[in-house]
Amino acid sequence: MLLRCSPESWLDNHGDALYRVACRSVGDKDLAEDLVQETLISALRSADEYRGDCEERTWLIGILKRRIVDSFRKKARRPQESDVDLRFFDEDLNWRSPNSSWPDSPEELLENAEFIACFESCLEKVPESLAEPFRLREQSGVEAEDICSRMEISTTNLSTRLYRARMLLRKCLEANWFDQGEKR
Amino acid sequence: MKELMRQIWFVLTIRCDAASLLLSDELDRPLTRCEKLAIRLHEISCRNCHRFRKQLALIQAAALEAETEPATLSEASRTRIRENLKKEKKNL
Numbered sequence: 001m002l003l004r005c006s007p008e009s010w011l012d013n014h015g016d017a018l019y020r021v022a023c024r025s026v027g028d029k030d031l032a033e034d035l036v037q038e039t040l041i042s043a044l045r046s047a048d049e050y051r052g053d054c055e056e057r058t059w060l061i062g063i064l065k066r067r068i069v070d071s072f073r074k075k076a077r078r079p080q081e082s083d084v085d086l087r088f089f090d091e092d093l094n095w096r097s098p099n100s101s102w103p104d105s106p107e108e109l110l111e112n113a114e115f116i117a118c119f120e121s122c123l124e125k126v127p128e129s130l131a132e133p134f135r136l137r138e139q140s141g142v143e144a145e146d147i148c149s150r151m152e153i154s155t156t157n158l159s160t161r162l163y164r165a166r167m168l169l170r171k172c173l174e175a176n177w178f179d180q181g182e183k184r
Numbered sequence: 185m186k187e188l189m190r191q192i193w194f195v196l197t198i199r200c201d202a203a204s205l206l207l208s209d210e211l212d213r214p215l216t217r218c219e220k221l222a223i224r225l226h227e228i229s230c231r232n233c234h235r236f237r238k239q240l241a242l243i244q245a246a247a248l249e250a251e252t253e254p255a256t257l258s259e260a261s262r263t264r265i266r267e268n269l270k271k272e273k274k275n276l
Contacts (some may be wrong), residue, residue: 007269007272007273008266008269009216010267011262011265011266014263015257015265016256016257019255019256019257020255020256021188023255029255032266033257033261033265036257036265037265037268037269040265040269041268041269041272044269044272044273044276045272059263061254082217088201088204089199089201093199093200093201093202094199094200094232095200095232095233098232099231099232099235099236099239100235101235101238102235102238102239102242103242104238106241106242106245109242110242110245110246110249112203113253115246116246116249116250119243119246119247119249119250120250123247123250123275131212133249134247137211137212138243138244138247138248139247139248139250144212144213155213158212159205159208159209159212159213160205160269162212163204163205163208164210166240166243167204169241170236170239170240171245173239173243
């Protein structure tokens with residue numbers, strides 16, 4: 001088996017597939033890349049154990065999944081809903097932190113790669129339980145009722161999740177982009 | 185009559201927490217007339233919620249610009265991984 005094994009072709013043929021599985025599981029691009037690399041190295045070391053009785057990709061994903069579990073044990077996981085501050089209002093039900101004025105015509109901002117990168121890193125910090133419906137709704141354009149049936153949640157639950165995702169994104173962008181305004 | 189009173193009460197007493205939730209809901213479902221009226225009136229007197237509406241629009245637009253999954257490995261990442269694999273292969 002060892003003769004036939006070529007890690008470069010694994011990378012070419014399955015790299016993106018492995019990367020996607022890793023991204024979905026850990027929600028962190030750098031970590032996902034590390035996991036792909038670890039997986040290929042580990043596959044290379046144990047290539048003689050690969051009997052060819054399953055697809056190459058299935059075998060590699062199997063290795064990756066063990067790596068993902070290990071990484072969960074080792075590193076702090078993506079935050080859970082309980083880890084983030086979801087108190088957006090004070091006792092009088094007013095905004096806890098005042099909203100700054102964001103630009104009226106955001107076209108320029110949307111073309112700014114730095115801003116989009118800032119948005120992406122904010123989205124990575126949103127707990128997966130909130131980020132998943134948000135991505136489905138805003139990036140894949142799935143209708144609310146379809147997300148509900150896909151995720152098996154009620155409309156009220158979906159409304160709360162989308163709301164929380166948006167509120168967390170607002171807070172993160174406010175802190176990491178708009179409050180830094182004078183520097184830009 | 186009772187329902188009408190309830191609706192008027194809702195419109196007149198809505199606070200930022202409920203108003204902001206409705207502003208978010210508006211992106212996902214059509215609001216009832218009563219809900220619409222409540223947030224429009226609230227926004228007149230509440231600058232924060234008015235700004236929140238614009239923020240939501242920007243977040244929505246940014247999400248579309250942002251890299252959506254499926255993610256792919258960048259060329260730089262591939263090169264890095266390839267190099268490390270070569271090293272590893274030598275050490276075998």
